[in-house]
Amino acid sequence: MAVFTPLSDAQVAAFLEKFDVGSFVSLQGVAGGTENSTFFVTTDRRELVLTLFEQGEHEELPFFVDLLDYLDEHRLPVPGTIHDREGIALHSLAGKPALLFPRLPGKHPSAPNLAQCQALGHTLGHLHAVSQHFPGHRPNPRDLHWLRAVHHKVLTYISPDDQTLMKNEVDDFESAFSQHGELPQGALHGDLFRDNTLFEGDQLGGIIDFYNGCTGDLLFDLAIVINDWASNEDGSLNAERYTAILGAYQARRPLSADERALWPTMLRMTALRYWLSRLLVVYVDPPAHDLTPHDPERFRTILKARIAFGALPLPEVS
């Protein structure tokens, strides 16, 4: 379940009166999700999503509102926030910050087909082409500085071989990145896993859950996508999905020479980023709720595969 703060019909009906969205019909808690309380709300005019923010830095919410609204204005399939009659998006409900969104169509793809991979690559390339001009600023909270600063917290919980692996990888990343200039920058989704997308058939209906959104290396976002969308069970890269995503992406935003050079390193770095964040959740900072944490082992497997086999060649830009 992902309703940590229950709401009554009457509370939501009164809340909706601030907005021009129609009258309350029904409310349903959403089972998915891990961090916030999410509700599907039906009015006599439309389907909505209501999110109560349970954790995280509340002062950062205006960044997420601005980013979603900017991408929505640029015709990306994201839930732009719904503003009330006075133009305000961010409200408070049951003592928690609250946002209202349109409900986007579709389902999460667990085994995406190649048309879905192409659609995702195409849209992410478009998003990054546009997001380079986004004026907001939020440093990437999971970048190399974070890896360097926090990886020691998990070392006592992993095997001696894994400790060596993790420490050597962080050193390697620092050495590789120091040999290149700044990579192309822009706003990132920051967590674009399959379960943060919605598809209707092969059509990408929506990209959701921008609460890891930040600004930084665009390549970081692309590497997260490839590791989640294009890895086989054994962690190796799935050549067809890899080529479908990267071919479509580069038709919208070709990678620079520095990005191409750092690509194998970025795949390893984002694999380590999730291995580490998941280890932290399991051993160091477990959440108060009883949801099953994501498996750290999955990203250890992916990291080991990237080290063993490197990256596949990047498709040529046509």
Ligand SMILES: Nc1ncnc2c1ncn2[C@@H]1O[C@H](COP(=O)(O)OP(=O)(O)O)[C@@H](O)[C@H]1O
């Ligand atoms: N705008 C939206 N349109 C349709 N479904 C949504 C929307 N926002 C959230 N959801 C649904 O709610 C679930 C939880 O939302 P999410 O933002 O991922 O929560 P959390 O931050 O807690 O992980 C999603 O997996 C999706 O099924």
Ligand SMILES: N[C@@H](CCOP(=O)(O)O)C(=O)O
């Ligand atoms: N999607 C992630 C969880 C979000 O990352 P975090 O850094 O905010 O914990 C995962 O699959 O682990």
